[in-house]
Amino acid sequence: MMSKALERRLKLRQSLIEAAERSIAAGGLAGLKTRDLAREIGCANGAVYNLVADVDELILLVGSRTLNRLDAFLTAAESDGASSPRETLVRIAVAYCDFAAENLELWRALFEHRMTPGKPIPEWAVSEQMNLFRHIYQPLETLFPKRSAAALGVTARSLFSAVHGMVLLGLEQKLIAVPIDALREEIATIVRAMVDGLSAKRSV
Amino acid sequence: MMSKALERRLKLRQSLIEAAERSIAAGGLAGLKTRDLAREIGCANGAVYNLVADVDELILLVGSRTLNRLDAFLTAAESDGASSPRETLVRIAVAYCDFAAENLELWRALFEHRMTPGKPIPEWAVSEQMNLFRHIYQPLETLFPKRSAAALGVTARSLFSAVHGMVLLGLEQKLIAVPIDALREEIATIVRAMVDGLSAKRSV
Numbered sequence: 024m025m026s027k028a029l030e031r032r033l034k035l036r037q038s039l040i041e042a043a044e045r046s047i048a049a050g051g052l053a054g055l056k057t058r059d060l061a062r063e064i065g066c067a068n069g070a071v072y073n074l075v076a077d078v079d080e081l082i083l084l085v086g087s088r089t090l091n092r093l094d095a096f097l098t099a100a101e102s103d104g105a106s107s108p109r110e111t112l113v114r115i116a117v118a119y120c121d122f123a124a125e126n127l128e129l130w131r132a133l134f135e136h137r138m139t140p141g142k143p144i145p146e147w148a149v150s151e152q153m154n155l156f157r158h159i160y161q162p163l164e165t166l167f168p169k170r171s172a173a174a175l176g177v178t179a180r181s182l183f184s185a186v187h188g189m190v191l192l193g194l195e196q197k198l199i200a201v202p203i204d205a206l207r208e209e210i211a212t213i214v215r216a217m218v219d220g221l222s223a224k225r226s227v
Numbered sequence: 228m229m230s231k232a233l234e235r236r237l238k239l240r241q242s243l244i245e246a247a248e249r250s251i252a253a254g255g256l257a258g259l260k261t262r263d264l265a266r267e268i269g270c271a272n273g274a275v276y277n278l279v280a281d282v283d284e285l286i287l288l289v290g291s292r293t294l295n296r297l298d299a300f301l302t303a304a305e306s307d308g309a310s311s312p313r314e315t316l317v318r319i320a321v322a323y324c325d326f327a328a329e330n331l332e333l334w335r336a337l338f339e340h341r342m343t344p345g346k347p348i349p350e351w352a353v354s355e356q357m358n359l360f361r362h363i364y365q366p367l368e369t370l371f372p373k374r375s376a377a378a379l380g381v382t383a384r385s386l387f388s389a390v391h392g393m394v395l396l397g398l399e400q401k402l403i404a405v406p407i408d409a410l411r412e413e414i415a416t417i418v419r420a421m422v423d424g425l426s427a428k429r430s431v
Contacts, residue, residue, distance in 0.1 A: 180405070181393060181413045188392015189385060201384070209385045216424030221416075223423050 036074040038064040044085045044129065051128045052082065052135055082136050083148045089129045090151050096122050097158045108162035109218045115158050116186045116214045117207050123190045124203055159183055166222065182217060186210060240278040242268040248289045248333065255332045256286065256339055286340050287352045293333045294355050300326050301362045312366035313422045319362050320390045320418045321411050327394045328407055363387055370426065386421060390414060 025033075042060045057078060061068045075081045100118035101111055123130040138144055159179040167175065193206040201209065229237075246264045261282060265272045279285045304322035305315055327334040342348055363383040371379065397410040405413065 177409075177413060181417045184393040184396040185389035185417055186392070187396060188390070189388040191395070192388040192391060205381075209381060212425075213385045213389060213421060216427075217417060217420050218424065219427050220420030220422065220424035223420075223427070 032074065035064060035066060039066075039071065039074050040081065040084050040088070043081050044088060047082075047085055047132050048126070048128050052132045055082070057081075077139070079136075079138050079142060080145075082132065083145065085129070086133050086136065087148065087151055089126065089133055090155060092126070093119075093122050093130075094155055094158075097155070101158065108165040109215065111162045112159065112182070112218060113211045113214045115162070116182075116210050119186060120190045120193070120203075120207055120210055124194055127194065156180070156183065166218065178221065182214070185217065186214065189213065236278065239268060239270060243270075243275065243278050244285065244288045244292070247285050248292060251286075251289055251336050252330070252332050256336050259286070261285075281343070283340075283342050283346060284349075286336065287349065289333070290337050290340065291352065291355055293330065293337060294359060296330070297323075297326050297334075298359055298362075301359070305362065312369040313419065315366045316363065316386070316422060317415045317418045319366070320386075320414050323390060324394045324397075324407075324411055324414055328398055331398065360384070360387065370422065382425065386418070389421065390418065393417065 039060055042063045043055060046055050046060065055078070057071050058068055061071050066074075071081075075084065097115055097118055100114045104110060104114055156176075156179050159182055160175060163170075163175050163178055163182075167178075170178075189206070189210050193201040193209070243264055246267045247259060250259050250264065259282070261275050262272055265275050270278075279288065301319055301322055304318045308314060308318055360380075360383050363386055364379060367374075367379050367382055367386075371382075374382075393410070393414050397405040397413070398407075
């Protein structure tokens with residue numbers, strides 16, 4: 024049975040993570056101040072570091088929640104239409120775009136966060152990130168059953184990076200901001216083109 | 228004839244821009260401090276704002292130099308091989324990757340810089356950025372002579388964003404860092420696939 028003290032500490036830790044999540048969602052990583060979080064959850068300033076090791080860990084724990092929601096969102100999109108791997112990849116890509124648009128700051132934080140120099144990203148966080156690639160890997164495996172796992176991994180990475188770039192620049196209010204409906208359509212067009220082009224037997 | 232005073236001021240302005248460029252190249256936008264630049268070029272702290280309107284303008288002027296060098300780099304790549312539009316697009320994309328790798332911080336600064344809230348990017352800076360799209364637009368126009376300028380513009384934007392995403396995540400020392408030679412190959416593969424897929428008559 025859990026001691027009352029431990030139970031309370033776990034509850035407080037959860038409150039801290041949720042407060043950090045709200046803060047990042049509202050003002051991005053730049054606005055995150057542990058002092059404000061401590062005040063919000065009603066604990067002393069230094070006590071935050073009894074709950075998490077450091078700010079890096081706190082940000083990674085928030086990232087873990089974001090990745091979990093993204094995972095569920097992509098899983099829902101996967102089964103929400105035609106089962107052809109080509110159209111599944113299109114749905115996954117468009118869902119990625121929708122998730123980013125609806126969770127803009129939390130999604131940005133996944134990519135903007137840098138660990139304190141010299142500190143590696145912990146193993147659990149790396150596997151969580153890698154685990155999401157299965158959404159792209161599986162349809163690719165169906166499309167290209169004869170390609171090696173290594174080759175499929177490279178293609179999955181390329182497809183992800185390409186779609187990520189379209190979402191990133193499309194959602195920026197900068198060089199090439201695009202209305203979300205146009206962006207979804209462009210992403211669908213490009214993903215279909217990439218799949219068709221990768222399937223073609225044309226020589227290099 | 229230019230007055231001695233104006234001539235001196237223009238020289239000092241040029242020194243300021245070059246000092247800012249060296250600073251960004253070494254430490255990114257985050258490391259840029261006008262105080263350090265003033266000391267380096269030997270002028271008073273406040274005198275910097277007799278040379279440029281504000282830090283935004285200074286960063287845009289450095290960006291202008293980066294874009295000019297990128298433009299020349301892409302132009303050289305364009306004519307450096309087979310003249311087919313497909314292979315030209317591949318060379319442009321790989322050259323973009325090489326330029327980013329060799330000018331990492333200056334290239335990042337182009338995308339990370341945010342104007343002071345409420346201040347629009349000046350017209351001259353927008354046209355300089357837009358002007359670079361011709362490198363992608365022209366081969367696409369040759370490939371798809373029947374498509375409208377608007378449609379080609381959308382495709383150029385999509386291709387650029389997709390390649391940008393691959394370069395961005397590939398060069399990050401993070402989620403999916405990729406050795407540069409592998410990255411160049413992946414970019415070539417994906418650009419060829421996109422072009423082939425966009426050229427195919429397959430129905431959606």
